[in-house]
Amino acid sequence: MQDKAQFSYHRYVDPKGGTVDRRIFSDPDIYQRELEHIFARSWNFMCHESQIPEAGDYFTNYIGDEPVICVRDRDGSIHVMLNSCPHRGNTVCRAESGKARGFLCSYHGWAFGLDGSLKVVPGRKDLYNGEIDREKWGLLRAPHVATYSGFVFACMDEDAPPLEEFLGEVGKLSLNLIAARGDMVCIDGVQKNVLDCNWKLAVENLLDWYHADITHHSATMAGFIGKPPSHNWHRTMLGEYGHALSGPRMTEETWAAAERGETSKEVRFPEAWRNEERAREMLGPIGRDVKGHPNVFPNVWITASGRQICLRLPKGPEKTELWWFTFVDRGATPEYRAQVASHGTHSFGPAGLLEQDDGDNWIQGTKRTRGVLARKLPFNYQMNLGHGQPHAIDGRSVYIDDHTNEHAHLWLYRSWADWMDAESWADLKANATPVPTEAV
Numbered sequence: 001m002q003d004k005a006q007f008s009y010h011r012y013v014d015p016k017g018g019t020v021d022r023r024i025f026s027d028p029d030i031y032q033r034e035l036e037h038i039f040a041r042s043w044n045f046m047c048h049e050s051q052i053p054e055a056g057d058y059f060t061n062y063i064g065d066e067p068v069i070c071v072r073d074r075d076g077s078i079h080v081m082l083n084s085c086p087h088r089g090n091t092v093c094r095a096e097s098g099k100a101r102g103f104l105c106s107y108h109g110w111a112f113g114l115d116g117s118l119k120v121v122p123g124r125k126d127l128y129n130g131e132i133d134r135e136k137w138g139l140l141r142a143p144h145v146a147t148y149s150g151f152v153f154a155c156m157d158e159d160a161p162p163l164e165e166f167l168g169e170v171g172k173l174s175l176n177l178i179a180a181r182g183d184m185v186c187i188d189g190v191q192k193n194v195l196d197c198n199w200k201l202a203v204e205n206l207l208d209w210y211h212a213d214i215t216h217h218s219a220t221m222a223g224f225i226g227k228p229p230s231h232n233w234h235r236t237m238l239g240e241y242g243h244a245l246s247g248p249r250m251t252e253e254t255w256a257a258a259e260r261g262e263t264s265k266e267v268r269f270p271e272a273w274r275n276e277e278r279a280r281e282m283l284g285p286i287g288r289d290v291k292g293h294p295n296v297f298p299n300v301w302i303t304a305s306g307r308q309i310c311l312r313l314p315k316g317p318e319k320t321e322l323w324w325f326t327f328v329d330r331g332a333t334p335e336y337r338a339q340v341a342s343h344g345t346h347s348f349g350p351a352g353l354l355e356q357d358d359g360d361n362w363i364q365g366t367k368r369t370r371g372v373l374a375r376k377l378p379f380n381y382q383m384n385l386g387h388g389q390p391h392a393i394d395g396r397s398v399y400i401d402d403h404t405n406e407h408a409h410l411w412l413y414r415s416w417a418d419w420m421d422a423e424s425w426a427d428l429k430a431n432a433t434p435v436p437t438e439a440v
């Protein structure tokens, strides 16, 4: 790897000129560094607490492209362990989710407890002469596991800040957009599909409200979705460590405009908040108006409906797996639950109309980042460049109210470069780009 004094990943991102070097979307060395400097260092979304309510309940997920087991222990605590046997690397837990008393490796039979500790080694006395140190050979455990508003996160870096500090205002608001709806539970079955695109292109799309008019025009024509929201009322939020949010504002003003037929009525879901007071308290005055899409850095998308989360899991420089989690109120009727599940299934995921529209654009874009001619051309992120006026929220996050823009996209890549440059959490904290106070 290059000497840091001479090499900075900020060379790929030009926030003043509004461009990003397209090579970052397919370069194998960059991808490897992302796994190490972003995913292995960051807090990663694992599952919702409702997916593992009882002792022994587990859900398998990934940190970067490495499988992990997220499991509830008998004392109620949650552990996250690398899903790889320390003996010869075999995948210890093969199911996507379930209930277990422990985990037995199918190769030579080493057996692990719910906390990952090595309990049984076949032949320990006779073949290992009683000398193998079981204390040392358990599954690798994440040093940090924590929940916020019911969402479970894990971090493999010992030096990481606590989850709430990492999330900041934008990350917490993002998760509360779901949690504020009530006592939410995750519907069984996570929808998964793989696209031949770079994970960052899938992430930036959720911040992008420019494409809906064209990309999703057929969905509008078919009557599956309404007219895309007006570009006039847009709220962007930029948070520390790369968290960002972008999309329409949901205000009395936009509702009146919808009544006049100037924007889509879908900008506002009248049924959205069952408990208006609770929503106001959890989201605050700025968050209460949000109807856009947040991304909890690096790869957790919360949809505008507040009913789905999508993980953009990296599977290679040009491969991304999308995981869709759908949420519903615990007390919902079977009919309403089925309605929410059906809407989720038909919007996004492998059978989702919108994601079929989106996905091919990212695939084509990714392919065109490695041509000898194309790779010399940067991508353009100049929409509203220099005109976005940030308003402070807490010194660690800001919001910008303007028309549709690409401020959040650029913030994502500036933060990406911070993470890629940093050699440790201390380095990241000391040198990360502060949230802007001047026009961006």
Ligand code: FES
Pocket (backbone or CB within 6 Å): 085, 086, 087, 088, 089, 090, 105, 106, 107, 108, 109, 110
């Ligand atoms: S690989 Fe797991 S017991 Fe040998």
Ligand SMILES: [Fe+2]
Pocket (backbone or CB within 6 Å): 205, 211, 212, 215, 216, 354, 358
């Ligand atoms: Fe889209």
